[in-house]
Amino acid sequence: MDGKYSNGAICVMDCVLTYKRALLLCLILIVSALLQSKEQPGSTAKIWIKGSKMGSESKHTYLLVLLAASLISIILALILRLANNVEVTPPPGEKYGMVFDAGSSHTSLFIYKWPTDKQNNTGVVSQAHVCDVKGPGISSYAEDPPAAAQSLVACLDEAMAIIPSQSQREAPVYLGATAGMRLLSLENPTTSDKVLREVSKVISRYPFNFRGARIISGQEEGAYGWITINYLLESFMKYSFSGRWVRPTVSNIYGALDLGGASTQISFIPKEAVEDINEKSDFKLYGFPYSIYTHSFLCYGQNQALKQMLVKAVTGQDLKQPVNIPCYPNGYTATVPLESLYDSPCTAANAPSTSGSAQIAIVGTGDSAKCRALIKSIFNFSACSGQASCSFDGVYQPPVIGNFFAFSAFFYTFDFLNLTSGQSLSTVNTAINTFCARDWSEIQSSYPKEKADRLRDYCANGNYVLSLLLDAYKFNEDNWNSISFMKQASNTDIGWTLGYMLNLTNMIPSESVAPMKAQNYDLWLASVIFIVMNKRFLLTGICAFCFEVSLSLSSPRHPWHNAVRLITLLTCAPIECTPTPEWLPPPLSAPTPEWLMRIVEIRNTYLPSPDKYGIVFDAGSSHTSLYVYKWPANKENDTGIVSQIYMCSIQGPGISSYADNPAQAGESLKPCMEEALTVIPASQQKETTTLLGATAGMRLLRIMNKSVTNPNQTQELFREISKTLREYPVDFQSARILTGSEEGSLGWITVNYILGTILRYSFTSTWIHPDGQTIGAMDLGGASTQMTFVPSVAIEDKDAEMHFRLYGYNYTIYTHSYLCYGQDQFFKRVLAALVKDSHTLAVAHPCYPKGYTATVSPASLYNSPCVPRAIIPEQNFTVTGAGNPDQCRQTVMEVMNFTNCRIEPCSFDGVYQPPVHGLFYAFSAFYYTLNFLNLTDGQSLSVTNQTVQEFCTLEWKKLEQDFPLEKKDRLLHYCTSAIYILTLLLDGYNFSEQTWGNIHFTQQVDNTDVGWTLGYMLNLTNRIPSEAPSLLKGHSYNMWVSALFFIVLSITAGLVATSLQFFRRNVCSGQGGWS
Incomplete structure (x- = not known):
């Protein structure tokens, strides 16, 4: 090969080819060379083959094998690295629609939008903009219909500026006229038709999908x-x-x-x-x-x-x-x-x-x-x-x-x-x-x-x-x-237009969102640089290699020799040639392939943060439950979006019942704990916050410990529980007794979180802070009752004040827990008061139905620290129902103690409480009792009083006949419970006839049982670091496959070409290199 050819080969090494042309050129050159080699027996092909046989016996063969293995390893490593991706679904596009509400006194234009991927064929519609048309309703333009149409122009122009141009032709627009035009149609149908025609003319001039203007029924x-x-x-x-x-x-x-x-x-x-x-x-x-x-x-x-x-x-x-x-x-x-x-x-x-x-x-x-x-x-x-x-x-x-x-x-x-x-x-x-x-x-x-x-x-x-x-x-x-x-x-604001657009989306086709292959930013950038550089250098090298092979396989005297060289040089555009051959033509354009540009023009998308997990045990007075919660690591204003994913009821009684056998309390938790670990991914378990919180049952046990021979029972119980929970691969924090204020305030968080009063997901697909008031929470358990709300005045007793920061907003709430005023403990206190006043072993109970008689042992009544022990009968006593609701109410009032008030205003037992304010949810025993009496559907206070009064006068035999499936103990206490609830709410918490309707008696809030555990986990997420989602560069699946294929092909082709070049130079070195 003379110097001109060598210079030509060097020039071709700097050529920039498009990929399709490079591959096509290689194919033409190789095929032509092979055809030429068959025609000429003395061609270089035989020399090359012979040289290869000779080289296989030389030491260079071993070096070549090592080099090939290294190259294969490098290729595999690069492929594995470049194939490292995740499949993500990008956010859907948006569709738009408009509705004119032509009312009797005014007209408004509402612009709505919704994601293209609908939910069960109906769009998730949100209001994007509202424009109030200046002037009266269109029915007022009966004398000048064109003016009615002209009044809409300003709002239509606003719509043009708000709706993206690419979405305008598909955006439906509709005008619906209501009662004003109905009256005009009755009075003068010709005029009403003319007004609608003029309106339609104007709207039709705009590039929207006009669906008509008419009087809606x-x-x-x-x-x-x-x-x-x-x-x-x-x-x-x-x-x-x-x-x-x-x-x-x-x-x-x-x-x-x-x-x-x-x-x-x-x-x-x-x-x-x-x-x-x-x-x-x-x-x-x-x-x-x-x-x-x-x-x-x-x-x-x-x-x-x-x-x-x-x-x-x-x-x-x-x-x-x-x-x-x-x-x-x-x-x-x-x-x-x-x-x-x-x-x-x-x-x-x-x-x-x-x-x-x-x-x-x-x-x-x-x-x-x-x-x-x-x-x-x-x-x-x-x-x-x-x-x-x-x-x-x-x-x-x-x-x-x-x-x-x-x-x-x-x-x-x-x-x-x-x-x-x-x-x-x-x-x-x-x-x-x-x-x-x-x-x-x-x-x-x-x-x-x-x-x-x-x-x-x-x-x-x-x-x-x-x-x-x-x-x-x-x-x-x-x-x-x-x-x-x-x-x-x-x-x-409420109106018909949103409902119309919502129903209209059923007729607009849905557009699903295709998953994308996404890479992190650094890897994506490296891939783009690699491809761009390969376009300039690597594939040009492939072209040059093919050119050299074709020349080495062909005879310089063959008529194809110059043709092959010319095809190669005309296909490649020289970038820099030193020296530049005189015969080289002007550079030819080599446009960047469209799909290469699409690699750069990708969509930004985000890989959601991994979920965090937490476990909370609710150790109540009668039972224990385990709850597993999770939330995305990317929080909203420092607070997690927490959801319950699992609940397990512990077999057996509450942990306070294991006071004499603390080890058994720990053992009882194991089955649920093992089930919980099957729900939480193993990679997340060590970071899973775990807590056991005990409520009123353990508070009572702690009080009893002070007067018994073993004052350390509470500590021993918690030691055994902690020992058990530390055996598991979780982040166990503590096992302790919650204060009544904690239980009440955390329950308040749960109620308001579930109701969406502290955070709500809007139809615009964002989490927002609602502007409305929060909801008060009233809980009536077995051993205690809690009252929690945000008052309208400053809280004067700082002991009753709790502070929280949730989703970036501060809350100051009033909360108080009344130990010994839970339903079961209060029943005991009422009976003990009656026993004290009777002075005999025969006790008439005004809250029990007539005809009921039972024998009660002192041990079953005075086994609680809530029951006064001043006078304890040594013998069993007989309780007889009197069925007197008025006397029952009087007894309840005496037990509640309204005489002592330390800080005005008061509830009872001398406890400070500001005036009730806003709406309240009353759950647990509040709900169970009134639900039994069919009083949870918003009945008035007078109806509630009358119903309770009538129920409390029913005889025991009648109750047993009417409610055969009800447990006898519950049936016996419904009258006591109902009168206690009325007294607690009206005389204790100071509700009135005017505010009675603000109380909602419910078992659940938004189909979720209410408790303190969700509120605890929600508040805890404030102290757990947030993790932002990862920014990824996303391609469609086909684009990703094409890019990956090109990268692999480029690496492979380049390395093979280099290896063959090295091998050929080695075997041909005795002949002076290329010839």
Whole structure:
């Protein structure tokens, strides 16, 4: 090979090839050379083969074998390293949709979005933006329909700026007009159609998927509002603390009560099937079907109802004289055009034949009773013909059932009257009657910022709300507290648009997210650099090697010789050639392959942090339970998102029962501990925080130890338990007695965590801090009871104050635990008090049913430190039931001790307690007792008192007959327990008839048993370091395979080429190298 060829080979080493062209070129050169070698017997191929045989006998063969082994090892190591990846699922894309809510008084545009991967075919929709259209509702543009359309332009322009351009053509947009346009359609259908046509023209000009503009039916408005409420309240679906969307196990579906200006809607799921198909709406949301009753009453919205009330008031009156209006405040006077009462389709039928420009004088009399009767007269109850399943105007309605959300004007009216905090029906009636009796001048001076027409109407509106709910919808005193008057649900205004968009997503195709292969950043960067450098050097070397092989296999005199060289040089673009041959053509472009650029343009994704684990033993007075919790290491504002993954009930009694055999207490924990370790990954066990917390049972044992011969029983129990738990590969911290304040406050954390009042996952896929109030917690156990809440005033007794920081927010709570006031211990104290007062061995128990008789031993009664031992009978005594609830209450009051108060205000036993504030959850024995009496559905205090009174007068024989499956001991004590609960709540904790509705008696919170252990683990995560997720560079699976294949191919090809070059130079060295 002459110098020109050598220079050409050097130049080719610097050429930059595209990969497809390089491989194709190699194939052409090798095939052409092999064909040429067959034609020429004296070709270099034979020399090479011969040289190879000779070289196999030389010492260089061994070096080559070692080099090949090394190269293979390097290749394998690189492949294994580059194949090191994880499979991750990137976040889904987003879709958008828009809905115009064209109401009677205004129009709003709501922009919604949802992830493309839906949940059971329904989108997880969140509100992205709201734009209030300037001006009145579109029905007000009857005289100028184009102006109605033009009023929407500003909000449509906002939507263009908010929705990404690539999502606009797929974004559905819809305009739904409600009661205002329904009335216009009744009055002038041609005009209403023209308004909708003009609106449609304007919306169609925008690059959205316009779905139409129309008047929605009242039934649609009510049904979509029902969807909105239950979606926001997470009745259909919620995000669990375990990190996935789930359907609530026992879904608490709410009814919806909407009161607008022109119409009112009621929607709920009745107990029985809906009989009238015209009042039925069916939906399928998140994979589950729902069938609801819904009806909209046009002309019974608040504004139209008051107009009907005025018409009723003036009908038959001498209009030349002032007309008395009992729904207006005393002292209010005004003159109104008579025709203004009949300018609505709702009242036009009653217009007198000649109203003209007549004016009438009206005078307010402020008589609530007459107002209520006047308003009731606008409903046509006679049309129901006495049918039970009928509301008014002959409209079918099944009996109301369950909880209801009353919003819009329901809320605004009651909010003004301060009646939205769960007040009883009697309190509501009293408040409305009191307001209606006030003089107009007094009302104006009390509310100077309120508009006069609104202020005038509040008496009428309050009575209309009562009449609508009680007389029309047939709520009553028993289920009144099932109605919640709310402006928002989950901090979101309630309306029909969100429900419409939610249902619409069922018809929009879902887009699944493909998993990606991801690498950490450093490895990804190294791969990119390697590929880029290979493009410049390595594959160019392969090209050069192929060129050299083709030349060595061909004869310089063969006609293909120059052609092969020319093809190679024309395919390769020289970068730097020194010297540059005169025959070399200008550089040719070699564009970077598209897929190589895609390696650089990847998606950032994150590898979730590993889960952390914790174990907590709840050692109660009667039993012990083990709970296993976990949370992602990447916490939210320093606090973990904790979820329970396992629970195990320890066989046997509580650990305090092992006082005489401490070793057995430790042994009893082993089966559950061994099961727990099967749940926790072995790699995480050494970091698993483990604690045993004992509550009231061990507190009592500690008190008893002070007066017995073995005062160290408590310490011995904990030593044996600690010894057992340290045998396991976990991070055991301690076994100890929790204070009553700890138990109460940690239970409060549990309640509020589960209810989502301290942290909630929003439909925008982020954890947020809710703006609402926290919930108080009341626990009634066997040995103690706890009261915990956030008061509205400063806590004066610092011993009753606890501080927490959770998810970046500080909480200061009041908490107190009353030892010996648990249900079982209190029963003993009541009986001991009766024994003390009887002075005989025959004791009449007013809380036990008549006809019950039992013999009780002193040992069974006085075996607790809670029971006073001043007088202990030496013989058994006989207890006889008296069935006297009034005397029972008196006895309970005496045992509770209301005489001593150290710091005002007090509860009982001299314990300081600030006034109760907000909502409360009462669980454990609070729930079990009232649930037995069927009093956990929001019954009023009067109904609860009456039910308890009647139960406590039943005879023992009757109770045994009516409740044959109930355990006798429980059946015996239900009266005592019920009266104790009422006394504790009303006289002890100072609830009242007005605040009774704020108490929710429940066994579980969000389908989870309530206790202190979850709260403990939640608070503990504040002290465990957080671990951020790892940033990864993700490719699609095909892209990752292609990149990996190229890297392996490049390494292999380059190393093989180098080896062959070395081998050939070695075997041909006696011939002067390449020739």
